Amino acid sequence: MADSGRPEPLPLVVVPGMLCDADLWSEVVFPEGHPVHHVELRGPDIGVMAGDLLSAVSGPFVAVGLSLGAVVAFEALRTAPERFRGLCVMSTNAGAPRPAQHAAWRAWDELIADGRFTDVVEQTLPGMFPAPCPPGEPAERYRRMAYAVGPEAARAQLAAQATRRDATGALGAARCPTVVLAGAQDALCPPDFHRTIARAVPGAVLREVAGAGHLLPWQCPSAVSTALRDLLARVAAPVTSAHTAPAG
Structure with missing residues (x-):
């Protein structure tokens, strides 16, 4: 329990990609003291999945999503931007399906x-x-x-x-510290996709992970762990400048 007068640690709501489950994050070291809630992707459309994300906890949270999980986070952000205190997305695309x-x-x-x-x-x-x-x-x-x-x-x-839609415009509503992680060798969601996301979110930090593909939490868990630790530090003392930083 937090000390009297101090806020409770923000929960992390963690959403995997398609055909992935909580094992995707098993090697990631989540910031100490923050409850971690894993969301399963079983809804019939993105809106339902976004509702599952938002109902995982009450009150504000930090969202963490990979691939389809990040798309779900984008939709939740469109629905309830006021609940987001931080956002970490990776291996994803905010554009409409091709x-x-x-x-x-x-x-x-x-x-x-x-x-x-x-x-x-x-x-x-x-x-x-x-x-x-x-x-x-x-x-x-x-x-x-x-x-x-x-x-x-x-x-x-x-x-x-099939119910996804372009989320790029909705990302401008984000008013929370945001980190965008891209695997430099991700063939499904290449770094250019992540540059677009980082440009759309005010103050977002973009990190490209050398040698990594799509499954970043497995292929470079230290980069994901560091990004989350840095993100929570920014949530406590937010900054507004955007930049690109190396990782991995």
Whole structure:
């Protein structure tokens, strides 16, 4: 319990990407003293998922999201910007889905409906890592996590992906310290996507992580841990200048 007269530590509401669960964050050292609440992505659209994020805690919070989880955070920010005290997003895109993405999501949904969830996991696997996709344990770890999420949740996530909309304009409503993390070798969400996000959020800090791909919390947990520690320090003493800093 916090000392009398001092505010309670802000909770962290943590949202993974598609086919990911709380294991994604298992190597991240979250700032000490701050409760961590993991949100599962099981709603049928982005609005429902954003509602799940906002209902994870009462009152203000710091949101942390990767990929689809960050998209959900963008939608929650659109809905309730006054509740955000900090924001950390990574491996993501604030833009509207492209036609090729819609086509891929429909194809994956059809495969799952046909009982071929394993094929979907294998097709998504290469994009999770810097090329070439590593054999052995990194790939097996991703498979285990995706299978733990399961086909039912995967279909809900695919349906939600199709309801995404351009969030760039909504990011201007952010009035909280924000850090944007980009894997320098992320083929799914390259650094340019993150530069756009950082430009849209007042005072955002952009960090590019050398050698990392899409699954930043696994591939460089120290960079994520440091970013969160720095973000919470900024929440306590916010600054307004934006800059790009190296990481990793």
